[in-house]
Amino acid sequence: MPQNRDLLAVLIDADNVSPTKIGAVLAEIASIGTASVKRIYGDWTRPQLSTWKSAASEHVIQPIQQFANTVGKNATDSALIIDAMDLLYTARFQGFCIVSSDSDFTRLAARIREEGITVYGFGEKKTPEAFRNACDRFTYLEVLDEPTAERASEVIEAVPQGRLRGDTKLISGLRTSITAASDEDGWANLAAVGGLLRKQQPDFDSRNWGYAKLSELVRATDLFLVEALPAGGLRIKDRRKSGG
Known part of the structure; x- marks a missing residue:
């Protein structure tokens, strides 16, 4: 689990992310480490990126200019990749x-x-599976939105018990991870289970089902026992193995 002293490089694809999301993204990043480098890439001569200028200034993100020299070629992506490799070699x-929905x-x-460095991806739910799975952890921008009066209708509602139980990928992933992390009595540390789930599914996040914490999600299924450790x-246990 990363510590707050860990240094992080934050690289943002301005063409692929809305400035309204960046505050929530940076708040999430602050919970996993210190963003010592924050750069955003785009062709700042284009009017489409004008809304990004105030957001970049507010959050102290360094804009990197990259002209679109050839139609149909994404020079912005190339600039971000080159910078990422330069930073990696330091x-x-x-x-x-990497903040983008681009494969x-x-x-x-x-x-x-491959260098043993952790990669955190942030993008919309439309992000291709290949990019999501290439990251150690991938977070959907949609779950990071903070509720407001104007956007209350966009808040992700908690998925009810019946639908959770019918989500075979979720339940199977939980049971497999519990089995892998459990002791002889079938109990597993919930944090360890969450870590295993992330390794299997980099985009796993309890907020995808409308629950702020993994403990809230597993309790909502009522298929598992959850107890506090001294x-x-x-710790968590499959009810099927407890006679419950």
Whole structure:
């Protein structure tokens, strides 16, 4: 699990992310480390990026100019990739945060991970599976939106118990991870289960089902026992193995 002292490089594809999302993204990043480098890439001569200028200034993100020299070629992606490799070779960072929904960064994420460096991806739900799976952890921008009066209708509602139980991928992933992390009595540390789920499914996040914490999600299924540990934290057990 990363510590707040870990240094992170945050690289943002301005063509692929809305400035309204960046505050929530940076708040999420602050929970996993320190963003010592924050850069955003785009052709700042284009009027489409005008809304990004105030957001970049507010959050102290360095804009990197990249002209679109050829129609149909994404020079912005190339600039971000080159910078990422330059930063990787400094060996200063414990993690890279790639903020984009573009599959063009799939190989970049895989290459960074080959060096033993953690990759955090942030993008919309439309992000291709290849890029999501190339990251150690992938977070959907939609779950990071903070509720407001104007956008209350966009808040992700908690999925009810019946639909959770019918989500075979979710339930199977939980049971497999519990089995892998359990002791002789069938109990597993919930944090360890969450870590295993992330390894199997980089985009796994309890907020995708409308629950702020993994413990809330597993309790909502009512298929597992959840107990507090004396030293802190929680443990989990499949009810099928407890006679419950």
